[in-house]
Amino acid sequence: MRELAEVRLMQGNEACVQAALDAGVRFFGGYPITPSTEIAEGMAEKLPALGGKFIQMEDEIASIASIIGASLAGVKSMTATSGPGFSLMQENLGYACMTEVPCVIVNVQRGGPSTGRPTAPAQGDVMQARWGTHGDHPAIVLSPWSAQETYTLTVKAVNLSERFRTPVILLMDEVVAHLREGVRMPDPRQLKLIERPRPQGGRENYRPFGGALDEVPAVADFGMGYRCNVTGLVHDDVGHPSGSPQVTNDLIRRLSGKVEAHRDEIIDYELTQTGDADMVIFAYGSTARTSLRALKLARAQGLKVGMIRPTTLWPFPEKAIEEVAERGIPILVPEMNLGQLVLEVERIAKGRSLVQPLSRVDGELFNPDEILEAVKELKPVKSRKSSKKEGI
Numbered sequence: 001m002r003e004l005a006e007v008r009l010m011q012g013n014e015a016c017v018q019a020a021l022d023a024g025v026r027f028f029g030g031y032p033i034t035p036s037t038e039i040a041e042g043m044a045e046k047l048p049a050l051g052g053k054f055i056q057m058e059d060e061i062a063s064i065a066s067i068i069g070a071s072l073a074g075v076k077s078m079t080a081t082s083g084p085g086f087s088l089m090q091e092n093l094g095y096a097c098m099t100e101v102p103c104v105i106v107n108v109q110r111g112g113p114s115t116g117r118p119t120a121p122a123q124g125d126v127m128q129a130r131w132g133t134h135g136d137h138p139a140i141v142l143s144p145w146s147a148q149e150t151y152t153l154t155v156k157a158v159n160l161s162e163r164f165r166t167p168v169i170l171l172m173d174e175v176v177a178h179l180r181e182g183v184r185m186p187d188p189r190q191l192k193l194i195e196r197p198r199p200q201g202g203r204e205n206y207r208p209f210g211g212a213l214d215e216v217p218a219v220a221d222f223g224m225g226y227r228c229n230v231t232g233l234v235h236d237d238v239g240h241p242s243g244s245p246q247v248t249n250d251l252i253r254r255l256s257g258k259v260e261a262h263r264d265e266i267i268d269y270e271l272t273q274t275g276d277a278d279m280v281i282f283a284y285g286s287t288a289r290t291s292l293r294a295l296k297l298a299r300a301q302g303l304k305v306g307m308i309r310p311t312t313l314w315p316f317p318e319k320a321i322e323e324v325a326e327r328g329i330p331i332l333v334p335e336m337n338l339g340q341l342v343l344e345v346e347r348i349a350k351g352r353s354l355v356q357p358l359s360r361v362d363g364e365l366f367n368p369d370e371i372l373e374a375v376k377e378l379k380p381v382k383s384r385k386s387s388k389k390e391g392i
Contacts, residue, residue, distance in 0.1 A: 017042030029066030074221030120363030210237030214261030277306030
């Protein structure tokens with residue numbers, strides 16, 4: 001067993017593997033794809049020693065199908081992929097949402113579309129992570145900026161999937177996946193782990209898809225003796241297909257409601273020097289690392305710049321933007337895409353703040369001077385009130 005204060009030099013993908021194992025993942029079904037392959041390799045090496053199962057499937061469609069099946073049998077399950085594979089998973093991702101199956105999908109983003117640039121960083125899957133599958137469905141998407149945070153957010157992803165009986169996406173990028181940093185490893189015995197709600201009563205009252213709008217119903221593992229029909233069709237509270245408008249309405253609203261009603265439990269973000277800021281950078285993933293350096297350079301030049309860094313991309317951290325928009329200060333949104341989350345920032349700001357996108361899609365990271373120059377081009381507005389939540 002590890003010592004509490006042990007620090008390891010780890011790649012982001014390696015931290016993801018160790019966190020998944022510590023969080024209780026015991027099944028991995030996947031197909032190797034750059035830049036996520038080290039996750040599959042690590043799980044293949046370590047799962048059998050823990051009594052878990054690793055299987056390389058024939059493609060990404062089969063990969064997500066396998067983890068859904070394993071999860072229905074009661075095992076915490078995970079897969080890992082990149083953009084093209086993530087696209088192939090979308091139909092079964094919707095199936096997991098509809099059937100309320102806990103599972104974790106790690107997407108290490110790379111340049112696209114199509115095969116794109118397999119070894120280049122990008123942040124082009126942000127909207128696919130939210131809206132890639134069809135229909136109205138819940139989405140929980142987490143995004144780390146370091147190897148250390150990859151560990152903590154992987155554990156959180158497993159916990160949230162179990163807590164809300166839904167797939168959770170860990171949206172990394174190539175830089176975070178392949179950088180090497182010191183990671184402080186907790187004693188796994190001290191981790192707070194969540195198990196999905198399982199039925200306690202008699203079989204006659206079992207309703208695996210029932211409950212109130214904000215409720216997560218209990219689910220029995222296959223083999224526990226409870227009867228349950230699992231289908232991607234609209235279904236009633238015991239799983240029987242239904243064409244009823246009322247059943248359809250109640251189901252779709254509950255699937256989203258069980259996540260939306262608990263936004264404060266799910267959403268997290270970090271604020272850096274926003275209290276006195278008259279300009280703010282909104283950045284996530286590896287782009288936030290460059291943005292933090294740009295912030296420090298700006299502060300050294302007397303510019304009052306702050307930063308909002310969401311670790312939860314979906315549900316979107318609206319409160320963080322609201323607090324800035326109420327003060328009317330401009331927001332710079334650097335992204336390694338042509339502008340995806342900037343649209344959400346604009347939606348929440350509602351014209352109260354200037355929202356300026358900064359895009360890069362050449363397969364290279366932003367550099368601090370590039371972001372600093374974009375900050376200088378913003379017109380500062382004197383803050384009217386202080387931020388309510390302050391980080392580092």
